[in-house]
Amino acid sequence: MNDSLGADARLSLDLALTVRPDGRGGVADDLATAEGLTEWVRAHPETVVAGSGRAVEPGVLGFRAGDAELAAVREVRAAVRALFAHAVRPGEPSPADAARLLPPRDAVALLNTRAALVPTVPVLSWTEGADPVVRQEPVGRQGSAVHPGSVAHQGPVASLESLVHQEPVVSPEPVGEGADLVAALARAAIAFLASPDRQRLRACHAPRCVRYFLKDHPRQEWCTRSCGNRARVARHHERHKKSA
Numbered sequence: 001m002n003d004s005l006g007a008d009a010r011l012s013l014d015l016a017l018t019v020r021p022d023g024r025g026g027v028a029d030d031l032a033t034a035e036g037l038t039e040w041v042r043a044h045p046e047t048v049v050a051g052s053g054r055a056v057e058p059g060v061l062g063f064r065a066g067d068a069e070l071a072a073v074r075e076v077r078a079a080v081r082a083l084f085a086h087a088v089r090p091g092e093p094s095p096a097d098a099a100r101l102l103p104p105r106d107a108v109a110l111l112n113t114r115a116a117l118v119p120t121v122p123v124l125s126w127t128e129g130a131d132p133v134v135r136q137e138p139v140g141r142q143g144s145a146v147h148p149g150s151v152a153h154q155g156p157v158a159s160l161e162s163l164v165h166q167e168p169v170v171s172p173e174p175v176g177e178g179a180d181l182v183a184a185l186a187r188a189a190i191a192f193l194a195s196p197d198r199q200r201l202r203a204c205h206a207p208r209c210v211r212y213f214l215k216d217h218p219r220q221e222w223c224t225r226s227c228g229n230r231a232r233v234a235r236h237h238e239r240h241k242k243s244a
């Protein structure tokens, strides 16, 4: 839709937009099944690959969501949509779930706990001829950045045993792709909601539309041109009914 969007905004919006118009006046859910989530993740490789520090592996193609991942991602999506509804005030939220939104406090708490599932550090990479890029990578999995010198708090002579012993502290849980995914989605939502981009967020209220979108220009009212056309036709009919 818009290439100038930051990665966090794009990812959060894409997650919210898995609840979408079904084209027949109803609402479709792309994350209704684990297969749906698998497909969505494969279309968003940054959620797994960047988060797990395995960028050189075709990890996302091997990703297969289970019911646990599905439930966890749907939970994050519910929090995101609740906070999108909160962000567009005084405008009306998307009608798709306006009647069953999480309270904003609960949604914020949920995002914070899910983001903390996989603690990350910023990792800078800068290749010749390109702009420097910073990625959030899980603590202890950022490859060459980890070496014995990094455990300074253990004193200058950390024994091999204490270094080995340190491993479980770095990864308290068996961190799988599911946790990477859920934490990456929560982190993106947190970054987007705290950014100035949030102020451009709107819900489209064209007939039969349930999408959230980011305004490209101040007077934009609808998510797409076709929604704008439909809304204008509906207004036209409404006016004619009244004047008839």
Ligand SMILES: [Zn+2]
Binding pocket: 204, 205, 206, 209, 210, 211, 222, 223, 224, 227
């Ligand atoms: Zn729309």
